[in-house]
Amino acid sequence: MPKYLIALCAAALLSACGDNVKPPLYEPPTTLLEEKEAHIAALTEKLSTDPSNTVLLIERAEDYFMTGQLDKSLGDYQTAMKISPEDPVPYCAAGAAYLALGEYGAAQDSFMKAVSLDPKAHDAYYYLGLIAFIEGDKPAAENYFTRAIELAPSYAKYYFDRAQLYIQMEKYSQAAAEYGKFIQFAPGIYLGYYYRGLAYKLMKNYDAAVKDFARTIELSPDYGDAYYELGAIYLLTGKTDAALADLSKAADLGNPDAEDLLLKIKKGKK
Numbered sequence: 001m002p003k004y005l006i007a008l009c010a011a012a013l014l015s016a017c018g019d020n021v022k023p024p025l026y027e028p029p030t031t032l033l034e035e036k037e038a039h040i041a042a043l044t045e046k047l048s049t050d051p052s053n054t055v056l057l058i059e060r061a062e063d064y065f066m067t068g069q070l071d072k073s074l075g076d077y078q079t080a081m082k083i084s085p086e087d088p089v090p091y092c093a094a095g096a097a098y099l100a101l102g103e104y105g106a107a108q109d110s111f112m113k114a115v116s117l118d119p120k121a122h123d124a125y126y127y128l129g130l131i132a133f134i135e136g137d138k139p140a141a142e143n144y145f146t147r148a149i150e151l152a153p154s155y156a157k158y159y160f161d162r163a164q165l166y167i168q169m170e171k172y173s174q175a176a177a178e179y180g181k182f183i184q185f186a187p188g189i190y191l192g193y194y195y196r197g198l199a200y201k202l203m204k205n206y207d208a209a210v211k212d213f214a215r216t217i218e219l220s221p222d223y224g225d226a227y228y229e230l231g232a233i234y235l236l237t238g239k240t241d242a243a244l245a246d247l248s249k250a251a252d253l254g255n256p257d258a259e260d261l262l263l264k265i266k267k268g269k270k
Contacts, residue, residue, distance in 0.1 A: 033067060036063045036066055036067050037067065039063055040060055040063045040064065040067075043056055043059060043060040043063070044060065047060065052083050054080040054083050054084050054087065054090070057076045057077075057079055057080045057083075057090075058076070058077070058080055058089065058090060058093065060076050061073045061074075061075075061076035061077050061080070061090075061093065061097075062093070064076065065093075065096075065097055065100075070097050070100060070101055073097050074094055074097050074098070077090040077091075077093055077094035077097065078090075078094065081094070086117060087117070088113075088114040088115075088117035088118040088121055088124070089114075091110045091111070091113040091114040091117065091124075092110065092111060092114040092121060092123060092124045092127075094110045095107045095108075095109075095110030095111040095114065095124065095127055096127065098110060099127060099130070099131070104131050104134065104135065107127065107131060108128065108131050111124040111125075111127050111128045111131075112124075112128070115128070120151055121151075122147075122148045122151035122152035122155070122158075123148070123152075125144050125145075125147045125148040125151065126144065126145065126148035126155075126157075126158055126161075128140075128144040129141045129142075129143075129144030129145040129147075129148060129161070129162075129165075130161065132144055133161070133164075133165055133168075138165060138168065138169055141165050142162070142165060142169075145158060145161060145162040145165060146162070149162065154185060155185075156181075156182050156185035156186040156189075157182075159178045159179070159181040159182040159185070160178070160179070160182040160191075160192065160195075162178050163175045163176075163178030163179045163182065163195065163196075163199070164195070166178060167195075167198070167199060167202075172199050172202045172203045173199075173203060175195075175196075175199040176196050176199040176200055176203065176208075179192055179193075179195050179196035179199060180196060183196065188219065189219075190215075190216045190219035190220040190223060190226075191216075193212040193213070193215040193216045193219070194212065194213065194216040194223070194225065194226055194229075196212050197209045197210075197211075197212030197213045197216065197226075197229060198229065200212060201229065201233065206233050206236070206237055209229070209233055210230060210233055213226045213227075213229050213230045213233075214230070217230075222253055223253075224249070224250045224251075224252075224253030224254055224255035224258070225250070225255060227246045227247070227249040227250035227253065227255070227258070228246070228247065228250035228255045228257055228258045228261075230242075230246040231243045231244070231245075231246035231247035231249075231250060231258065231261070232247075232261070234246060235247075235261075235265075244262070244265070247261055247262050247265075248262065
């Protein structure tokens with residue numbers, strides 16, 4: 001899978017259906033893991049006397065999901081589906097688990113079932129858009145993301161991912177506008193400014209790009225990619241001293257592209 005789609009998938013899975021389910025994208029801290037395992041044990045005890053309680057099943061499934069036990073998570077969601085076949089929540093949540101496993105066909109089926117039960121399930125449309133994006137069906141991805149935004153216009157991540165899609169579709173001005181909407185809802189998240197800066201750079205609007213990369217650095221001073229992009233623009237616009245300073249900072253922060261570009265500049269001066 002291309003790097004940008006891996007990042008997209010990871011970002012998308014930071015919140016699942018209903019903004020409750022969290023994926024195992026990192027190793028949970030020991031204390032959190034212990035708390036979740038203790039909670040799973042308590043829920044299991046309650047379910048032993050009330051096995052048809054879908055609220056408890058879904059809650060335990062979420063904890064299994066959070067601790068990386070995706071098979072057990074899916075098992076609880078599937079049980080909840082059997083008990084309450086008209087409830088869209090377990091279908092949508094199971095879809096997120098399948099997506100985390102890379103089982104896109106099963107994930108798509110689950111999300112489609114969720115929207116058939118609840119046509120206003122914006123999160124399911126969003127994930128359908130993500131799957132279409134991953135599989136390269138950009139028109140379908142755009143339609144699904146747009147439907148999710150129509151149903152939930154205040155969800156910042158929907159604008160961000162539609163902007164990522166527009167970048168791949170080479171619709172750079174639309175991407176910049178979408179990143180702007182993301183920034184309106186999430187002004188403290190540096191990635192909005194960084195990616196809008198990339199869109200502006202692709203549009204050759206270097207002044208706007210510089211402002212966004214500078215804002216990225218204000219919010220995340222150790223983000224080497226932003227220094228690299230600044231340095232690259234300064235190099236393009238003839239500001240060599242500024243370019244060398246930012247590229248050196250990017251290299252110090254471990255950006256390999258900055259290191260390569262600095263070597264080329266040094267070789268060119270010989």
